Amino acid sequence: ExxxxxxxxxxxxxxxxxxxxxxxxxxxxxxxxxxxxxxxxxxxxxxxxxxxxxxxxxxxxxxxxxxxxxxxxxxxxxxxxxxxxxxxxxNASCTTNCLAPVIKIVDQNFSIVEGAMTTIHAYTADQNIQDGPHRDLRRARAAAFNIVPTSTGAASAVKLVYPNIGSKISAIAVRVPVITGSMI
CATH class of the missing domain: 3.40.50.720 (NAD(P)-binding Rossmann-like Domain)
Structure with missing residues (x-):
């Protein structure tokens, strides 16, 4: 009720x-x-x-x-x-909470030399729902109708919580037209 x-x-x-x-x-x-x-x-x-x-x-x-x-x-x-x-x-971001434990376990057991991560992520409130003005032209596209490649701070955030990784990891994000969900 x-x-x-x-x-x-x-x-x-x-x-x-x-x-x-x-x-x-x-x-x-x-x-x-x-x-x-x-x-x-x-x-x-x-x-x-x-x-x-x-x-x-x-x-x-x-x-x-x-x-x-x-x-x-x-x-x-x-x-x-x-x-x-x-x-x-x-508590960092959802992407960092997903990525950092995996990075730590893989690095401690196999020693990461270099890695690249892509997160497929639901659109966020920062994106326009309809095409319109935005400081990032990619995020100016209608979020609910476009696949939008963009940046993520996940690699930097992983370094904050697991400094051993240094600059061995790079990361990009792809925002997709779904309301919720994320995967790496």
């Missing part, structure tokens, strides 16, 4: 919020320990930190963080390096 401000599942109300300013969210009064910041908007330490000002204890950004002052953690790759003195973390 859905109400104006909650989803009710098996008799339990799950609060839903539509607030543009994270500092205005009631995290303190709700006793929130962890916020998963998945908007794609609040991806720097300062911006994600707005959830801390609202009372959350920790924030995990579900994208590569901007600014370089947020630790990036991928489970199974570098989670043993988690610095609990910090309270804003990045």
């Amino acid at each position: 859905a109400t104006e401000d909650a989803l009710i599942v098996n008799g339990t109300a799950i609060n839903c919020y539509a607030e543009r300013n994270p500092e205005a969210l009631p995290w303190s009064e709700l006793g929130v320990d962890l916020v998963l910041e998945c908007t794609g908007i609040f991806v720097s330490k300062d911006k994600a930190g707005m959830h801390l000002k609202a009372g959350a204890k920790d924030v995990v950004i579900s994208a590569p963080a901007k600014g370089g002052d947020v630790q990036t953690i991928v489970l199974g790759v570098n989670d043993d390096e988690l610095d609990r003195r910090a309270n804003v973390f990045s």
Whole structure:
């Protein structure tokens, strides 16, 4: 069941919020320990930190963080390096979470000399739904009707969480006309 401000599942109300300013969210009064910041908007330490000002204890950004002052953690790759003195973390991207564990295992067992990765990825909110203006002409094409070769930061992100790989990996992305899904 859905109400104006909650989803009710098996008799339990799950609060839903539509607030543009994270500092205005009631995290303190709700006793929130962890916020998963998945908007794609609040991806720097300062911006994600707005959830801390609202009372959350920790924030995990579900994208590569901007600014370089947020630790990036991928489970199974570098989670043993988690610095609990910090309270804003990045969990990298979906592509990095898929690629980094494979890279680590293959490199540790067979020693990667050089590698190339292609991710086939659903279109994203950064792409136009109809042909239109965009700073990247490829992403200007209608996302729901075109296969669009583009860049990805996955190789750089893997290096963040598994430095042993250095510059041995290159990566490209191909955005395809599906709403969800990704493969490497």
